[in-house]
Amino acid sequence: MIRDVAFGFVYTKKDSLVHRLDARIKLALSAYLIALSLMAGDPFGLLLSAAWIASVALLGKVGRRMGRNLIYATLFSVVIFAVDLLSGYGLVDAAIYAARFEVIVASASAFFLITSPDEFEYVMRWLHLPRDLVFSFVTAVRFVPVLMLDAIQITDSQKSRGLELEKGNPVKRLRSFIPILIPLVIDAVMRSNSLAEAMEVRAYGATDRPTSLYEPKLSRSDWIALALSTVAFSVSTIFIL
Amino acid sequence: MIEFEGVRYVYPNGVEALKGVSLRIGEGELVAMVGPNGAGKTTLIKHMNGLLKPTEGRVRVFGVDTRKASVAELSRRVGIVFQNSDRQLFSETVEEEIRFGLENFGFSKEEAGERVEEMLERFGLEPYRHASPFSLSGGEKKRLCIALVLAWDPDVLVLDEPTVGQDWANKERIRGLIESLLKEGKSVVVSSHDLEFVWSLRPRVLVVSGGRVVMDGRAEEVLSRDGIEEFRLLRPRLLELYMLLKKKPRRPFFEVGELEEWVKAEVGG
Numbered sequence A: 001m002i003r004d005v006a007f008g009f010v011y012t013k014k015d016s017l018v019h020r021l022d023a024r025i026k027l028a029l030s031a032y033l034i035a036l037s038l039m040a041g042d043p044f045g046l047l048l049s050a051a052w053i054a055s056v057a058l059l060g061k062v063g064r065r066m067g068r069n070l071i072y073a074t075l076f077s078v079v080i081f082a083v084d085l086l087s088g089y090g091l092v093d094a095a096i097y098a099a100r101f102e103v104i105v106a107s108a109s110a111f112f113l114i115t116s117p118d119e120f121e122y123v124m125r126w127l128h129l130p131r132d133l134v135f136s137f138v139t140a141v142r143f144v145p146v147l148m149l150d151a152i153q154i155t156d157s158q159k160s161r162g163l164e165l166e167k168g169n170p171v172k173r174l175r176s177f178i179p180i181l182i183p184l185v186i187d188a189v190m191r192s193n194s195l196a197e198a199m200e201v202r203a204y205g206a207t208d209r210p211t212s213l214y215e216p217k218l219s220r221s222d223w224i225a226l227a228l229s230t231v232a233f234s235v236s237t238i239f240i241l
Numbered sequence B: 001m002i003e004f005e006g007v008r009y010v011y012p013n014g015v016e017a018l019k020g021v022s023l024r025i026g027e028g029e030l031v032a033m034v035g036p037n038g039a040g041k042t043t044l045i046k047h048m049n050g051l052l053k054p055t056e057g058r059v060r061v062f063g064v065d066t067r068k069a070s071v072a073e074l075s076r077r078v079g080i081v082f083q084n085s086d087r088q089l090f091s092e093t094v095e096e097e098i099r100f101g102l103e104n105f106g107f108s109k110e111e112a113g114e115r116v117e118e119m120l121e122r123f124g125l126e127p128y129r130h131a132s133p134f135s136l137s138g139g140e141k142k143r144l145c146i147a148l149v150l151a152w153d154p155d156v157l158v159l160d161e162p163t164v165g166q167d168w169a170n171k172e173r174i175r176g177l178i179e180s181l182l183k184e185g186k187s188v189v190v191s192s193h194d195l196e197f198v199w200s201l202r203p204r205v206l207v208v209s210g211g212r213v214v215m216d217g218r219a220e221e222v223l224s225r226d227g228i229e230e231f232r233l234l235r236p237r238l239l240e241l242y243m244l245l246k247k248k249p250r251r252p253f254f255e256v257g258e259l260e261e262w263v264k265a266e267v268g269g
């Protein structure tokens, strides 16, 4: 389960129309999707945003991953639905809130699925955010899959030493995560230390204004995508409001 | 004892890491697995105590289908020492680190205590009994990781790349350990890229490549075949030398000492 949810937010390398767009256009596209799902307040608006998200996901060939992620989001939607009902909202309103949650998760998922950490970095720099911040953020995102692999290896080692995670009362079960968490944290700290050293060796921080290898320009298809999505967004907004 | 029958394994991300492996490892045997990076050696090892269950085919350990037993049950008899020592140590002291497995397997307090003492002595870790496992050197950590598995006395010891990052003296220690375990009647499985080390053990060699066992036989027979470079294997120097000799003894040299004696006998030095 955790796996499906996590992978719903991890960049998937695919060759698609959407993936090939400039990172700034992807950002705009995702911003439109998120804005639409936040504005949508009735069944029609929600359906419209869902349709846009679905088309982006399908164009980007990430429909299946997003779908699996959404199955789990549905669990939460059901909870939201129930809580809303209990606190006195009408059936329709409760359903709308639950659906809105689903649509927001989907639009966030769409953004992360089509935007690679490298592109994040590029966009954040383009927005002139402080370099250390950009670097920390991007590195953190990039290390999530690595840490997941570490966690698998550590769990394998400890299970081979007779550790049983699914046995005993809740307290015992929680305790059995200690042998996994401690090596994981220590390993992460060691990794970040050696990464910091490796970065310094490669002169990170030596200048305030580093140059960049990539100075991408918007291509024709980028402009077309931007124009189309802006029109689609404006029209949808008019309909929704 | 350990039997693979047509084992195929596909990781959740779709990588087919084993493409039909059949093999038997008998009691008291020493088996070395060699082969390029990503060949599937670690994947194979993880099938030996049920950490991974075959996607297709069957693995039996002491007659038990690994699908029908827990990892803990299987690990009691097949002890695996993974390559990276840092990814398993977590206790406050070396002593407790060794005790962890013994507690999991339900050893009594007294017996666990005795075994911890035995391991501390056997692996030269007595001076560090109260030290943090993280304060040990790379060689000491490796010894600790082997000790904490041997503590519960499994019938089979599996070592995944035990010599990585180890100096010569530590490699010799590991070699000595393997030899003494064999004398005790245990089986040992080693995966390694260090062919000189593997050679010195005189094992049965399995060449693993692309998810298959492509060669299987005595070290001297497998490693003298033509075309082992194809599997990114560099023939051990002593075997290479043996193969170059026109007049040579019946068996190749496994240690420099054997070569020396032969030369002395021939030249009369």
Ligand SMILES: Nc1ncnc2c1ncn2[C@@H]1O[C@H](COP(=O)(O)OP(=O)(O)OP(=O)(O)O)[C@@H](O)[C@H]1O
Pocket: A152, B011, B012, B013, B015, B016, B017, B035, B036, B037, B038, B039, B040, B041, B042, B043, B044
């Ligand atoms: N947890 C995992 N998820 C997905 N694929 C994996 C995983 N672990 C290994 N693989 C893949 O399975 C294949 C076999 O890997 P394995 O680690 O068994 O090889 P190996 O022979 O041990 O290599 P090395 O000599 O580098 O240790 C490789 O292609 C690897 O990328």
Ligand SMILES: [Mg+2]
Pocket: B041, B042, B043, B160
């Ligand atoms: Mg390996």
